[in-house]
Amino acid sequence: MTTDVMISANALSKRFGSTRALDKVSFEVRRGEVVGFLGPNGAGKSTTMRILTCYISPSTGTAKVHGHDVFDDPLAVRKTLGYLPQRAPLYTDMNVYEYLQFAAQIRGLDDGTFKHRLKKVVEVCGLAQSLGKTISTLSHGFRQRVGLGQALIHDPPILILDEPTSDLDPNEKAEVLKYIKEIGKDRTILLSTHNLGEVEEACARAIIVSKGRVVADGQLDDIRAKTGRVRYVVTIDETRAEAGNKPPKALEIEEALGRLGGASAIRELPTDETAHKFELSGAQDSDLRAEIFRLVVARNWTLLELRRDAQSLDAVFRDLTRGDERADRGGDWEDDSDEDESDEEESDEEESDDESDDSDEEESDDQSDDEDDEDDEDDEDDDEPSERKKK
Ligand SMILES: Nc1ncnc2c1ncn2[C@@H]1O[C@H](COP(=O)(O)OP(=O)(O)OP(=O)(O)O)[C@@H](O)[C@H]1O
């Protein structure tokens, strides 16, 4: 029945002291889906992923991965997962080969399987020339590649990748995205990124979170249509016009477009010195192309491009997450703090010995890489004790 559901988050909430990081986040990811997990800084992407990978427990709510509860059966969950944390913690005194071999061993791979997988991982992550290098000597982007390598080495059915391409160069980014698309055909991948182009490239579906809540979840086309508008791009020659007329100035075009009924949000887009390019928005069921064409002919301008698409994902993202942006820039910070019931203020920093609670398991087993978890892994058990009780 629901066996196809590989990841399910059910009303996950998470508080860190007075900060509400997640607020009833629910979604499902099915076998074979590659889902982009989007949201501005601080929206709760990494927190959700860390719950799904058993690094931290939710304050309330439940989650299952491959049918196993992350709270009751963390080992079973971890066995099915490949996880790349946002800042991949690595054993920096090992060389890359040793580290990947170690990652494979704790995943229970025999030597033959490891060598076979290593070949693929080296190819995908571009690690051929780094295998013998000590991790501490690698650049940030190469460390990211090693982190991705350990997430892929055991060829897991489910991958949770927290900004897998953030520090990669464009060639490597393209390579990794290509691979994600390829393996996503029969695996389940949840990947967070800020790069909407990457989502469009690798994912058919996206989940957008904002301030700890899911604000959109669906196929990219449906999400694009969410604001209910379409976008037009009009490009007009800046150097010449028809019938011996003078070429138009940008302002003239802008004003003329502005007089079209139903056109709004007109703005000029950057181009070279040969063309004026404008973007405008219209109601979803409108089609202004014929009118734009007639306007251009009437003025004897030379039309170089006329396009009508669904609103860009980028624009939808900005629309849906504008609240976060305003809050970050000081817009409604007072409201925000009020919203959180004022339990132990600032306590999140001090409670790290609260180890009796749920979060002890996070350091416990196979994620070898917890080792030098810079800042955030070590203060995560600072959250208030989970309301969930182990059965
Ligand atoms: N260990 C922690 N202690 C206290 N607060 C935390 C902790 N981890 C996360 N938070 C807070 O929870 C909220 C969500 O953080 P999270 O890291 O999940 O965001 P994100 O969507 O991954 O952001 P980014 O895009 O910047 O990676 C933020 O307000 C963050 O400050």
Ligand SMILES: [Mg+2]
């Ligand atoms: Mg994050």
